[in-house]
Amino acid sequence: METITSEVLISRLADWGVDTVFGIPGDGINGIMEGLRRNADRVRFVLTHHEEAAAFMATAHAKATGRIGVCLATSGPGGIHLANGLYDAKLDHAPVLAITGMQETSVLGTGYQQEVDLTRLYEDVSVYNQLIVNPQQLPALVDVAIRHAYARRGVAHLCVPNDIQVAPADADPYQHVSPAKPPATAPVYLPSSVRPRDEDVARAAEVINGSAKAAILVGVGARGAGALVERMADTIAAPVVKTLSGKMVIPDDSPYTTGGIGLLGTAPSEELIDDIDTLVMLGTNFPYTKHLPQAGKVKVVQVEIEETRAGIRLPTDVPLIGDVEATLHALIPRLTRRTDRSHLQRYQAQMRDWNEKMHALENGERDPIAPQYLASCLDELANEDAVLCCDSGTIATWAARHWRIRGGREFYLSGNLATMAPGLPYSIAIQHAFPDRQVIAYQGDGGFAMLMAEFNTACRYDLPIKVVINNNNALGQILWEQMVLGYPEHGVRFGDPKPDFSAWAHACGGFGARVEKAGDLRAALVEAFTHRGPALVDVTVDPNEPPMPGKVSYEQAxxxxxxxxxxxxxxxxxxxxLFKDKIQQLKADR
Known part of the structure; x- marks a missing residue:
């Protein structure tokens, strides 16, 4: 059997260490599917129900493993469906390769069926974007695309027309120049450890050593450098604020952290931001500037791997271009240990008070079920190395405040895109990559309903994910956003009939339970967590529980x-x- 171009494409992916491709077949990629079939011993194809989910899975794979995620879609509508998940990868800087089909080259530009110029569509989302017009472009362009995805931390796209997919691999219809032939040896990408210049490190140390009340803001770019972050915090007696994406950088019980920032953050973090003279930003490009210090009022040192992002949010006195770990190794020895610990101790005391208030809201005696109680049960019952895949909406608030990073726990969500629906596909991809870990999809009913067919995907591949639905039968976040604008809610509650998502779980062949009483919740979660296969618990929670900001402003009130x-x-x-919440918190103050 002659070797076709698609076979070379998939084989080169395997050379790069790609072992999984997420996607849906279609008539625009039948040749690529044959390439996958011929390489089935090296690359596994995971069949999803929606291309958006496939892109989310590729993104989650990249975020959790650090290796490139790959998704596949047919021409036209299939490629369009990928876009939302690809933007998730773009905005969170995850290396992803999207492969799409295209009509035969002979009909391009004629308005043929499903003819969509996907290279134009992907211009904004991609760091590399190429239409393949000659079999000889492969495998060199696979190498180029993957190197771009890694180096620029984003989405690369290869679009392969039908006739090119099935053409003989050695076909060269033009023969103008000799094609680039990459070496046959397995390719590798070796990222450099980027370290700032010594003079910049010295300037940063001077600014930090001259501060009286500093704070450290960490994002997911500081992941893996948690021990160094805590060492720096101890040296300069500075509290550490965590962005939501950076939640797993240091444990939530660290004596240095004041928790999150922004609408989902804590009161101590809000107070801290208004009470500092220096802010050290580590691996974050936190976009919500209204929750940052007023521009020009504090000194700013920012560690940022991408030069173009330094100083975007705040005027930066010393930008340090480098990765966080390498930079902190260079910076910490230059810092003077602060003997006055009062600034840090003040916020440690505030954080103890905040944690008591949050614990008071985790009340298992209230019906309807308090969503804080559901989140606290997840925190209590999950393994010490569990991975929580969170959706967007009110549940992000409950996860931020009641899911605690400790041990080897991890936390993933759509950070900068903040799209609905990735929780379930994220959990599938991460469970596929780490079959021995407990992986939990924590979703609202609105987000789950968007891609709920993927629970069937988990069942087909026997992936033992645990799906927990915070079901308020509403688009809860939008409900409260409308009210904070001064408007009565409108169009955000689903009403009757209420779907029973546990019945869908049973229909797919998994475990399903529906919980409406707080007294039944813990037992249902234990049963789901001990079930050997995919499991889903649909929990009816109080739809009138507001995700209050850590510090309510006069204007918001x-x-x-x-x-x-x-x-x-x-x-x-x-x-x-709200009255019940206040009573519980007053009890905690006694």
Missing amino acids: KKFAQAFLHGQPHKASIATT
Whole structure:
């Protein structure tokens, strides 16, 4: 059997260490599917139900393993469906390769069926974007695409027309020049350990040593350098604030952290940001500037691997271009140990008080079930090395505050895109990559319903993910955002009939349980977590529990009150829930 071009494509992926491709077949990629079939001993094809999920899976694979994730879609609508998941990879800087099909080269430009110029569509999302027009371009362009994805931390795209896919691998219809032939040996990408210049490190140390009240803000770019972050915090007696994507950089019980920042953050972090003279930013490009110090009021040292991102959020006194680990190894020896610990101790005390208040809301005696209680049960029952894949919405608040990083735990979500629905496909990809770890998909009912067919994918591949649905039968985050704007809620509650997602789990061949009473929750989660295969627990929670910011501003409170005055339809239930929350927190203060 003659070797076809698609066979060379897939074989070169395998040479790069790619062992999995996520996607859906289609008539625009039948040749590539044959290439996968002929390389089935080296590359596994994971069949999804939606191309968006395939892109999310590739993104999650890249985030969790550090290795390139690969997704595959047919021409036209298939390639369009990939886009949302690819933007997740772009905005969170995950190395992903998207492979798409295209109509035969002879009909391009004629308005043929499903003809969509995917290279133009992907111009904004990709760091490398190429249409293959000659079999001789492969495998060299596979190498180029993957190197771009790794080096520029983003999405590379190869679009392969149908006729090129099935052409003989040695075909050369033009024969103008000799094609580039990469070496036959297995290719590797060796990222350099980028270290700032000594003079910049010295300037940064001077700024930090001259501060009286410093804080450290860490993002996911500091992942793997947690011990060094804590060492720096101890040296300069500075509290550490964590972005949500950077939640797993240091443990939540670290004596140095004040937890998260922003709407999902903590009151101590909000207070801290207003009480510092120096901010050290490590591996973060945190976008919500209203939660950062006022520009020009503090000194800023920023460690950033990408030169173009340094100084985007705040005027930066000393930008340090390098990876966090290498930079901290160079910087910490230059720092003077601070003997006055009062600044750090003040926020350690505030954090103890905050944790007591959060614990008070984890009340298992309230019905409807408090979402904080559900999150705390997950925290209590999950393994010490569990991976939590969180969706966007109110559940991100509950995860930020009640899912605690300790031991080998990890935490993933769509950070900068903040899209709905990735929790389930994330969990599938990460479980596939780490079959011996406990992987939990923590989702709202709105996000789960978008890609719920992928629970069937988990069952088909016998991936023992645990799906826990925080079911408030509403688009909860938007509900509260409307009210904070001063508007009564509108169009955000799904109403009746309420779907029973546990029935879907059973229909797929997995474990399913529906919980409506707080007293039944813990036992249902234990049963799901001990089930050997995929399991789903659909938990009805209080739809009137607001995800309150760590520190409520006067303007937020005024707009919230205006929503009540303008005819908020569920104001009695919301007021009752808020009253119960306050009573629980007052008890914690006693």
